[in-house]
Amino acid sequence: MAEIAHRQVMSSLFRQARPQALQAGKRLSHPHRTIATAAAPNEVDDTRPTLPSWRPHTIPADPEPSPKRRRIDALRNDPSPKSFSSFLTDNYSREHNYLRISVTERCNLRCLYCMPEEGIQLSPPEHNLTTSEIVYLSELFVKQGVNKIRLTGGEPTVRKDIVSLMQQIGQLRSHGLKELCITTNGISLHRKLDSMVESGLTGVNLSLDTLDPFQFTIMTRRNGYDAVMKSINRILEMNKVGAGIKLKINCVVMKGLNEREVIPFVELGREKDIEVRFIEYMPFDGNKWSENKMVSYDEMLALIRSKYPDVHRVQDHVNDTSKTYKVPGFAGRIGFITSMTHNFCGTCNRLRITSDGNLKVCLFGNTEVSLRDILRESNEGKPFDLEAMEALRQLESDRREGLPGSTGAFGVSERETKLLDVIGMAVKRKEEKHAGIGDLENMKNRPMILIGG
Structure with a gap:
């Protein structure tokens, strides 16, 4: 206290x-x-x-080792040295240390590439994970080696207790969490940003597809451009005084809508320390995708080089989804997320939990397993509130201390063992790479709003 x-x-x-x-x-x-x-x-x-950052929760970390050399204690209460958790390692030796959690299906925008024009049928509230359940699963994954968590949606800032949720997840730093990030449209972010940073926020991916307020209304079917820019400026203002928030702006480029704005987005980083990432338009249920609407990585890069021929590739981290470039003399950088034309599956380290508690091992995969149902088995299938979760944790703690009741392997509870077994089996089934364009456009999958950005 x-x-x-x-x-x-x-x-x-x-x-x-x-x-x-x-x-x-x-x-x-x-x-x-x-x-x-x-x-x-x-x-x-x-x-x-x-430390260069003013965040009170920032903890100095040793230089990040290469994925092949990274070592952790794979299982709780097991003192012997182990390699990265086998539950989070797939059959292609990819180690999944990055977890994306959708915390709501709701959103205050209706972006063309994300949500069907008619909207979506929201899940009944009791089907979605509670705050206590999200924190429980976060802790489970972090103790297996996840060191980066990103909260997504829907739009995560519309969740009423988003700050409290971030505070609780931020406390997992003592178990190895290094980064706590959020993906947002920025509409409400500026009102909650200070509290989020105090809770441990380290990075913001902000979706913005146009710098034209009128075009913004067309692409999002809502107003709000000024609020988004206020959030961006607030982050930049806080960074000037040492907040150290990693800011990335995500821009989905679509022919006939915003491809003419690629150059203005590049020039946004002339004096501002911003990374703008151009994303190839991807197919999801209800977004009326067609290859003719997609602007490819090669096309976008050629467009940029027509004005800035000296733009050049810079070194990426091994697990980066973006191919990063820099214009000489610019403070910011640009990147390309090339899911459609140049997949980066070989170094994928990401897992996703949907707001209704399903684990997705691939954004473009349509197979899921429910972690929510396993978690709720001992609660008669009902959601865990704070009181019920505390009772569950006490029971599991008693069992680990040898009090009456059975325990699973490696000193973890039967429930955790079952969850880890299901997670491990799902990860082992992960494909070497996702399907190509021809198959993806005909594959049944959730709308993006129900997966999590």
Whole structure:
């Protein structure tokens, strides 16, 4: 409780000092860095003052090893050294340390490529995961080696308790979580951003397909351009004073709608530290996809090179979905997500949990398994609220301590063992690569809004 109160006081001091610092054009250090030298050694982590970020939850990490060399304790309470969790490793030696969780089916936009024009039939509320269930599954995955979690939707900011949810997931840093990110349309983000960063937010992928307010209304079937730009500017403002939020803008390019805006999006990064990622239009149920509407990676790159011939490829991380480029002299970068023409399946490290609790091992795969149903078996199929989840955790804790009742293998509960077995079997069934264009456009799959961005 003392640590929480300390963070709240420091955050308050930061907010009070920020306006004056911005007005004076000065960089503001985070309160942790200001007071660390005055605090007792046992009260403040003495490594924190060296960090470039002001986030109170940021923990220094060793340099990221290569996937082949990364080692963790695969199972809880097993002291012997193990390789990466076998439950999260597929038959092609891909280690899945990145989990995307859809926290709602609801959205305040109706983007052409995401949601059918007529909308979608929302699942009954009791079918969707509760906050306690999301946190439980997050912890299960993190203890198996997941070190990055991204919250998606729908639009995650419309979930009423999104900040509280992020706070709880952010506490998994003690178990190995390094990144907590969100994918959003930005409409409501600026109102919740400060609280999210205080909860541990490290990265924002913001969807924006046009820089024209009128075109925005056409492509999203809603108003809101000014609110989105306010969110972008708020992130940039916070980064100037050390927030360290990784900002990426995702732009789906479609012929006849916004391909003429590729160059303006590139130039958005002339002076701003922004990464704009151009995404090939992808087929999902209800989005009326056709190959004639898709602008390919090669076409987009050629268009950019017609004005900026010196644009060049830069080094990507082994698991990056984006092919990254830079225009010399620009502060920002650009990238291309080429799911349709140049798949990046060979290094895929991502798993998805839908808002109704299904595990999808591939965005374009149409096979799913329900983690929700296994989790709720002991609760008569009913959703777990906070009280019921606490009772479940206490029961599992008692069993691990040898009190009456059976336990599963490796000191985990029977429920966790069953969940891990189902997860492991699903991961092992993951294909080497997803289907090609000709098959994808005819394959039955969820609408994107029901998968999670």
